[in-house]
Amino acid sequence: MSNLYKVVFVLGPPGSGKGTQCALIQKNFGLVHLSAGDLLREEQESKSQYGQLIAEHIRNGTIVPVAITCALLENAMKASGDCAGFLIDGFPRNQDNLDGWQKNMADKVDVKFTLYLSCKVDVCVSRCLNRKQGRADDNEESLRKRIHTYNTQTYPIIEYYEKLGLVREVATCRDTDEVYTDIEKIFKEAGF
Numbered sequence: 001m002s003n004l005y006k007v008v009f010v011l012g013p014p015g016s017g018k019g020t021q022c023a024l025i026q027k028n029f030g031l032v033h034l035s036a037g038d039l040l041r042e043e044q045e046s047k048s049q050y051g052q053l054i055a056e057h058i059r060n061g062t063i064v065p066v067a068i069t070c071a072l073l074e075n076a077m078k079a080s081g082d083c084a085g086f087l088i089d090g091f092p093r094n095q096d097n098l099d100g101w102q103k104n105m106a107d108k109v110d111v112k113f114t115l116y117l118s119c120k121v122d123v124c125v126s127r128c129l130n131r132k133q134g135r136a137d138d139n140e141e142s143l144r145k146r147i148h149t150y151n152t153q154t155y156p157i158i159e160y161y162e163k164l165g166l167v168r169e170v171a172t173c174r175d176t177d178e179v180y181t182d183i184e185k186i187f188k189e190a191g192f
């Protein structure tokens with residue numbers, strides 16, 4: 001039996017439904033959902049020394065240095081206790097995230113696969129603009145920047161995992177339940 005944490009990365013454009021689907025997977029499979037974006041927002045609100053830097057990155061849709069994000073993820077994993085594994089939502093988001101993760105976490109985890117939630121940009125933008133969670137980056141200007149970051153920095157990370165045969169893609173421009181049915185099959189096939 002391996003003592004390594006089981007990890008599934010969850011990637012996709014802003015508003016593709018990562019948080020929505022992770023909540024369902026957590027409920028049904030017992031994996032713990034850790035959203036890198038949520039952890040960064042909590043860190044920012046906790047009056048951390050990195051608060052201003054994080055706020056600027058979030059507003060501009062750019063990516064916070066990995067040392068900060070990876071430490072938040074590792075601390076949250078340690079605090080979670082026993083679980084079936086972790087759904088790491090919104091990470092690794094660029095090459096710096098990937099390099100920092102490989103350097104600090106690769107020997108502590110067993111990355112099972114990357115769940116790639118694909119969705120058309122216009123649907124994603126409309127979902128974010130209607131989300132009404134008071135996020136500082138759910139406005140047209142920030143969304144343009146977030147999508148640019150996704151296309152230029154995050155999609156290449158999905159391609160990297162694709163070349164390793166580690167991507168499971170699910171199209172999310174459909175009802176939440178239909179999307180989840182496909183995701184459920186993938187997790188069952190992976191032995192969760």
Ligand SMILES: Nc1ncnc2c1ncn2[C@@H]1O[C@H](COP(=O)(O)OP(=O)(O)OP(=O)(O)O)[C@@H](O)[C@H]1O
Binds near residue numbers: 014017
């Ligand atoms: N399949 C779906 N059909 C319609 N609306 C959806 C669907 N999935 C999610 N939504 C809604 O779209 C919005 C964005 O979803 P969610 O927060 O899960 O996306 P996300 O990928 O985590 O976004 P972000 O990257 O910005 O955090 C939410 O209001 C959610 O309720």
Ligand SMILES: Nc1ccn([C@@H]2O[C@H](COP(=O)(O)O)[C@@H](O)[C@H]2O)c(=O)n1
Binds near residue numbers: 090091097
């Ligand atoms: N690995 C990450 C993840 C997120 N961010 C920053 O947070 C913003 C919101 O992320 P969501 O996943 O909640 O949409 C994102 O636009 C980044 O500014 C990050 O830096 N690194």
Ligand SMILES: [Mg+2]
Binds near residue numbers: 019037
């Ligand atoms: Mg989210």
